[in-house]
Amino acid sequence: MSALLLALTAGALIGLALGALGGGGSVLAVPALIYLLGFTPVAATTAALVIVALTSATALTAHARDGHVRWGTGLLFAAAGTGPAMLGSAVAAHLPAAALSAAFAVVAAAAAVRMLRPARADDAARGLRPGHAAAAGAGLGTVTGVLGVGGGFLAVPALVGVLGLRMREAVGTSLLVITVNSLAALGLRGGTVDRLDWTVVAPFAGAAVLGAWDGRRLGAKVEGSTLRQVFAVVLLAVAACMFVDAVV
Numbered sequence: 001m002s003a004l005l006l007a008l009t010a011g012a013l014i015g016l017a018l019g020a021l022g023g024g025g026s027v028l029a030v031p032a033l034i035y036l037l038g039f040t041p042v043a044a045t046t047a048a049l050v051i052v053a054l055t056s057a058t059a060l061t062a063h064a065r066d067g068h069v070r071w072g073t074g075l076l077f078a079a080a081g082t083g084p085a086m087l088g089s090a091v092a093a094h095l096p097a098a099a100l101s102a103a104f105a106v107v108a109a110a111a112a113v114r115m116l117r118p119a120r121a122d123d124a125a126r127g128l129r130p131g132h133a134a135a136a137g138a139g140l141g142t143v144t145g146v147l148g149v150g151g152g153f154l155a156v157p158a159l160v161g162v163l164g165l166r167m168r169e170a171v172g173t174s175l176l177v178i179t180v181n182s183l184a185a186l187g188l189r190g191g192t193v194d195r196l197d198w199t200v201v202a203p204f205a206g207a208a209v210l211g212a213w214d215g216r217r218l219g220a221k222v223e224g225s226t227l228r229q230v231f232a233v234v235l236l237a238v239a240a241c242m243f244v245d246a247v248v
Contacts, residue, residue, distance in 0.1 A: 003037055004199070004203055006036050007200045007204040007207070008203050010028075010032040010036055010037075010207075011051070011203065012207040013028075014029055014032065014051075014208050015055060015210060015212040015214075016211040016214055018208070029044075029047075029208075031242055033047055033204075039197075040097060041101050041104075042093060043196060045146075046148065046192045047148075047200075047201045048148035049186050050193065051201070051205045052182045053178075054208075054209060056178040056182065057179045060179055063172030069172040074173040074180075076137075077137045077155075077158075078177045080134040080136075080137030080141065081137040081139075081142070081180075081181045081184075082141060082180065082184045084142040085142065085144050085145035086188050088141065088143070088144070088146035088185065089145040089184075089185040089187075089188045090188050091146060092147070093192070101242050104147050105239045105240070105243035106243070107147055108236075108242070109243075112235040114154075136154075137158075137177070139154070140155055140177065140181065141181045144181040144182060145181070148185070155177050159173055
């Protein structure tokens, strides 16, 4: 299968998952770029940031039109993660490939476990102290900068549990946070962005954007918990393979 066809297929599937689940689909971009398209871990995380930024910004416009974005809250949350995202991006360029892959595998596994865990009705009411909002934003920014993932699987629970947003608002607002963090992380990767293979990255990103629109319609037709469970099992398998590959 040609690199172009692989890029289009992987992008469409990742966008479909992102649109259907409201977050988490982009976590598969890095392993797809590494194992299907032959990118190095550093190049894959940079390319994933481009893909995540474009896909999230596009999806953000739809959620904003529906009135599901809390702009003030999202920008404050993102502000706490901008610095860590930039720092994480600089650190990632100096990490060994094996360490980067292992760290990504751990985060992917954590995302899968989070998706498999049943949602608790008291999550939003339980809340956390206000100071934890800054810590959550900084943690999300660090993960975005180092690993090139959007972090919707972290942002949505944080916005619900820490800041008390309703789920639809949390999904829309998380896209704002992810877009800002991704752009901040890309700001320190100018040199590596120029060296990306755009004949692969551009169609990958385009297919992901289009897939996200179809994913929104799929999410309205299929039970959300079923989609999350299937995706989580796939993500766990990918994480296990990446971890084994990194340590062996």
